[in-house]
Structure formats: C-alpha cells, structure tokens
Amino acid sequence: MYWQQDIETLSRDRLEKLQLERLKATLDLAYNSPFYKKTMDENGISSDSIHSLDDLKKIPFTTKNDLREHYPYGMAAVPIKQCVRLHSSSGTTGNPTVVLHSQKDLDEWANQVARCMYMVGIRDTDVFQNTSGYGMFTGGLGFQYGAEKLGALTVPAAAGNTKRQIKFIRDFETTCLHIIPSYATRLAEVMYEEGVDPRKNTKLKIICIGAEPHSEEQRKRIEQLLGVKAYNCFGMSEMNGPGVAFECTEQNGLHIWEDYVIVEIIDPVTLKPVKDGELGELVLTTINREAMPLLRYRTRDLTRILPGNCPCGRTHKRIARFQGRSDDMIILKGVNLFPIQIETILMQFKELGSNYLITLETVGNSDEMLIEVELSDLFTDDYSVLQGLTKEIIRQLRDELLLTPRLKLVARGSLPVQEGKAIRVKDLRKII
Amino acid sequence: MTINQISIFLENKYGKLSEILSLLGKEHIRIIAATIADTSEFGIMRIIVSDPQKAYAILKENNVSANLTDVLAVVTGSSADDFAETLAHFTKAGLSIEYMYCFAVNGKAILIIRTNNREAAREVIRRQNIEYICESDLIQL
Numbered sequence: 403m404y405w406q407q408d409i410e411t412l413s414r415d416r417l418e419k420l421q422l423e424r425l426k427a428t429l430d431l432a433y434n435s436p437f438y439k440k441t442m443d444e445n446g447i448s449s450d451s452i453h454s455l456d457d458l459k460k461i462p463f464t465t466k467n468d469l470r471e472h473y474p475y476g477m478a479a480v481p482i483k484q485c486v487r488l489h490s491s492s493g494t495t496g497n498p499t500v501v502l503h504s505q506k507d508l509d510e511w512a513n514q515v516a517r518c519m520y521m522v523g524i525r526d527t528d529v530f531q532n533t534s535g536y537g538m539f540t541g542g543l544g545f546q547y548g549a550e551k552l553g554a555l556t557v558p559a560a561a562g563n564t565k566r567q568i569k570f571i572r573d574f575e576t577t578c579l580h581i582i583p584s585y586a587t588r589l590a591e592v593m594y595e596e597g598v599d600p601r602k603n604t605k606l607k608i609i610c611i612g613a614e615p616h617s618e619e620q621r622k623r624i625e626q627l628l629g630v631k632a633y634n635c636f637g638m639s640e641m642n643g644p645g646v647a648f649e650c651t652e653q654n655g656l657h658i659w660e661d662y663v664i665v666e667i668i669d670p671v672t673l674k675p676v677k678d679g680e681l682g683e684l685v686l687t688t689i690n691r692e693a694m695p696l697l698r699y700r701t702r703d704l705t706r707i708l709p710g711n712c713p714c715g716r717t718h719k720r721i722a723r724f725q726g727r728s729d730d731m732i733i734l735k736g737v738n739l740f741p742i743q744i745e746t747i748l749m750q751f752k753e754l755g756s757n758y759l760i761t762l763e764t765v766g767n768s769d770e771m772l773i774e775v776e777l778s779d780l781f782t783d784d785y786s787v788l789q790g791l792t793k794e795i796i797r798q799l800r801d802e803l804l805l806t807p808r809l810k811l812v813a814r815g816s817l818p819v820q821e822g823k824a825i826r827v828k829d830l831r832k833i834i
Numbered sequence: 835m836t837i838n839q840i841s842i843f844l845e846n847k848y849g850k851l852s853e854i855l856s857l858l859g860k861e862h863i864r865i866i867a868a869t870i871a872d873t874s875e876f877g878i879m880r881i882i883v884s885d886p887q888k889a890y891a892i893l894k895e896n897n898v899s900a901n902l903t904d905v906l907a908v909v910t911g912s913s914a915d916d917f918a919e920t921l922a923h924f925t926k927a928g929l930s931i932e933y934m935y936c937f938a939v940n941g942k943a944i945l946i947i948r949t950n951n952r953e954a955a956r957e958v959i960r961r962q963n964i965e966y967i968c969e970s971d972l973i974q975l
C-alpha cells in the first residue's frame with residue numbers, strides 16, 4: 403500500500419521537525435548561490451535565524467522573474483561540475499527558466515515519482531507507457547525514471563502517433579499510462595473508431611493524468627471510456643516536474659509530499675497566509691534539493707488545503723485540484739476575488755449553462771461587476787421564476803464575494819467564445 | 835382542451851427575435867398568436883404556432899432557449915361579458931390565473947390560459963361544458 407510507509411505516515415509532529423531540519427540545511431546550501439547569498443545577506447537571514455517553521459515568513463519570496471533574471475546558472479547552489487542535467491522552459495516571454503539537477507536530486511525526484519505511482523496501485527509487474535513528450539518537457543524523463551525506480555516495465559512511447567500508441571498498448575499489454583486528459587479522450591475515441599474496445603481488448607487499468615486543468619466530469623468520462631481509474635497528478639518544472647503532488651486512491655485531493663517541500667497558501671495581494679481551507683496562491687519551498695533550492699517560490703497556481711485527515715493514512719497535506727492562476731485575480735472595491743469563486747457558485751445551478759462573462763465597469767463614481775450567464779435551457783415559461791432564480795444566484799454570490807454583483811441571464815450561445823475557450827473577464831473600468 | 839405553447843427566452847436584442855422567427859418561417863410554420871412579457875433585463879415570448887412539436891424541434895436544433903408548456907385554449911364570445919363569464923368559472927373553482935392572452939378567429943375569441951392547477955382547470959372545462967380547441971385544430975386556424 404505504501405512505497406515508504408514510515409515517511410508517508412509520519413506523525414505531523416515528526417514531519418514538521420523533519421521539515422525544520424531540512425529547511426535549515428537548505429538555507430545553508432542556498433547561501434552558495436549568488437542569488438540567495440544576496441537576498442539572505444540583505445535580510446539578515448541564515449539557518450541560525452530559523453527556529454521554527456513559522457520563521458519561514460522572514461524569507462522573501464522567489465518569483466519566476468528571479469529565475470529569468472538569473473538565467474542560466476545564477477541560482478545554482480553547487481558547482482556546475484556537480485550538476486548532471488538541466489531542464490529549461492520554452493521561455494515564450496523573455497528569458498527561459500532553467501532548473502539544475504545533481505545526481506542526488508534526480509534520484510530523489512525518481513523516488514518521489516515512484517512513491518506517487520505506487521500510491522495509485524502501480525507495481526513492478528505493470529507495463530507503463532508514457533505518452534509525454536521527452537526532452538526538455540519534464541513529464542517525459544520525470545515519469546520515466548520514476549517508473550524504472552518502481553520497477554515497472556516502461557514503454558517510452560513519447561507523444562503523438564495515436565495508431566502506434568494503440569499498437570503498443572495492445573502488443574505490450576500496457577496496464578498503465580501517463581497521458582494528458584484531452585489526449586486520453588482522443589485516444590479512446592480513436593480506439594473505438596478502430597473497433598478496439600479499451601475495456602475488453604486492452605489490459606489498461608490505471609492512468610495518470612495531469613499537465614492541463616480538467617474537471618471531475620472529464621475524469622469520470624475518461625475512466626468510463628477507457629475502463630480505468632484515472633489519477634490527477636501535479637508538477638511544475640521549477641519543482642522538478644511531475645511528482646510534487648498526486649491523488650491517492652481516495653481521489654479526493656492531491657497529497658503534496660511535505661518531506662520534499664514546505665507548503666504555504668497566500669493571498670496574492672497582501673502576501674499573507676490565508677486561513678486553512680481558503681483559496682490562495684500556492685507557495686513552495688524545496689527542502690530536498692541541492693543543486694538549485696528554491697525558497698518560498700510563488701507558483702502562481704491557485705489552490706487550497708483540504709482540511710481533515712485522509713482515510714488512506716498518509717499524513718501529508720492534501721491540496722485541491724488546481725483552480726486557475728493568481729494572475730486571474732480581480733480587485734473590485736478593495737475586495738480580492740477570483741473568477742473560480744463565481745464559477746463554482748454558478749455551476750451549482752442546474753438551470754445555468756457553463757458559459758459566463760464577468761464585466762467590470764465604472765457606473766458613476768463606483769466600480770461595478772456585471773455577471774452574464776447563459777441559461778442551460780428555458781425550463782419555465784414563467785418569468786417570476788427567472789427573477790427568483792436571479793435573486794437566489796445574487797444572494798449566494800454576495801455571501802461568497804462580500805459584494806453585490808449585477809446578474810443578467812442570457813440565452814444559450816449568446817456569449818462570446820474565442821478559439822473554443824470562453825472569455826471570462828472583461829475590464830472596462832475607467833481610472834478615476 | 836390543452837395545446838402546446840412555445841416560450842422563447844429573449845434578451846433585449848430585437849435582431850435576435852427576427853432571427854428566431856425566420857427559423858420557423860423557413861419551415862412554413864405559422865404563428866397564430868404571440869405575446870411578449872419583458873422586464874428590463876430579459877423577456878419571454880410566448881407563441882402559439884401551427885405545429886408546436888415541429889417548431890420546438892427546430893428551435894432546439896438551432897440552440898434556442900425554448901420551452902414547451904401546455905396551456906388551456908378555450909373558445910369564448912368576443913364581448914367583455916363573455917370573457918368575464920369564462921374567467922369566473924375558473925376563479926370560482928379557486929384557481930388562480932398565472933397569465934392569459936387571446937386572439938380572434940372567425941369572430942370567436944380563443945383564450946389562452948395558464949392556471950396554477952392544470953387538472954382542476956380541465957375539470958372546470960368539462961363540468962361547465964366550455965368550448966375548447968385541441969392541438970390538432972391549430973393546423974386549420
């Protein structure tokens with residue numbers, strides 16, 4: 403059931419003690435990098451100034467921009483001679499980012515991925531096919547080494563060529579896949595077109611899906627089409643890649659490995675921690691990486707900590723499925739809010755469709771929010787019912803957002819759609 | 835006794851309305867009666883057409899937010915007294931009228947009524963022997 407029972411079920415006390423030790427060791431290491439030497443000196447921080455995990459707050463945040471500005475080797479905490487691999491982002495805007503790995507880092511990363519895979523039931527008797535691109539994209543090599551560490555027979559199929567993927571799945575009797583959710587649906591469709599019923603004609607049973615946001619409905623659909631269990635994985639190249647957090651078989655939140663990272667969830671404006679359970683930006687500190695430690699790295703990803711213990715027995719915290727980027731945040735009348743908060747409420751009404759548009763506008767001297775949402779269908783011919791619905795939606799939005807938006811029900815298909823992806827927020831506010 | 839009325843959700847964009855109506859026109863569906871109730875934010879157009887099922891299918895196909903509701907269609911004389919008398923039958927039976935509208939054919943008024951209790955309303959029509967029309971009559975109107 404567990405890859406490393408001792409660590410995965412370590413009591414919170416001991417886990418936090420381990421985190422503190424590793425944090426102090428990480429600070430000593432980080433001081434070797436030109437970037438952190440400067441930051442730590444300027445802020446008077448050393449491993450000696452950290453007495454509890456709470457002292458983490460004394461350390462300034464690290465941003466993606468810091469990584470860009472210190473491209474390529476300015477964040478290295480060990481001599482480059484000691485590094486054995488680097489992964490680099492594509493860098494579509496400005497400098498790319500680079501993450502350096504020592505051999506020890508790669509071994510630890512492989513262990514982290516193996517732990518995730520073991521958690522969802524993958525064993526050394528399985529045949530694991532990886533449909534990720536290899537090369538700089540961490541989903542390829544990351545899963546490759548993890549699966550090898552676990553002892554599964556690996557099929558490094560890489561991305562694309564659906565017919566060949568299907569041939570491999572059948573010939574090699576593949577039992578597990580790593581695949582992005584949209585491609586999983588596509589793969590299933592092609593199988594059915596070719597007369598292959600994945601539930602009967604293949605040995606597929608477990609798939610790891612990640613790298614793009616997907617809803618619970620999409621997961622269920624993939625599970626049904628392929629006749630598998632699908633588990634959500636989370637990774638980002640700055641944190642090695644896949645394996646940072648992974649669902650257990652409960653499929654209720656992703657365990658984030660706290661012997662590898664320290665987790666914080668902050669308000670992206672005040673930069674203060676949010677209360678447990680509240681939505682905010684995920685901030686991670688690596689505590690098990692030597693070539694390039696990152697302290698309080700702002701991931702820009704929005705999530706929240708799920709309260710309570712997981713029935714699986716693992717003590718590492720669970721985070722919710724990712725809910726967008728902190729860059730999407732709206733500030734209105736001094737209140738911070740995220741489109742996802744509005745979406746969550748709207749989606750609870752079966753009378754409403756999935757397309758909505760938030761418009762911020764200046765009316766007189768004040769900024770207002772207008773939410774237009776499509777009706778899923780006309781379910782009544784009585785407009786007092788529609789007015790009642792409008793009132794109820796506004797009431798729930800007000801309770802969540804602490805401000806009162808205007809709400810307009812619109813006909814299905816009437817909101818703008820761009821390249822298949824709905825536009826969510828339009829800001830027409832005038833600066834007064 | 836009851837006929838299917840189509841309700842269409844309208845935003846206050848009148849171009850949209852003619853677009854929807856021409857969808858029906860292309861398929862030779864006649865509009866026998868129409869009424870629009872609106873607020874400042876949205877409106878609902880209610881129509882009686884020659885072939886409600888077909889019209890509804892066309893609207894669905896074209897992704898129009900529409901609803902099929904059965905309403906009473908009773909025949910009455912065109913004087914105010916005739917109206918009052920017919921309505922009184924329903925109100926005396928304790929029914930409340932959610933909405934009504936009427937149209938005239940061959941000197942007779944056809945009253946479209948939606949009450950809060952469909953079964954009780956049918957009972958009133960039977961007991962009072964009120965003249966009514968059926969969906970199959972629509973095609974000839």
Ligand SMILES: [Zn+2]
Pocket residue numbers: 650651652657712713714715716
């Ligand atoms: Zn669990």
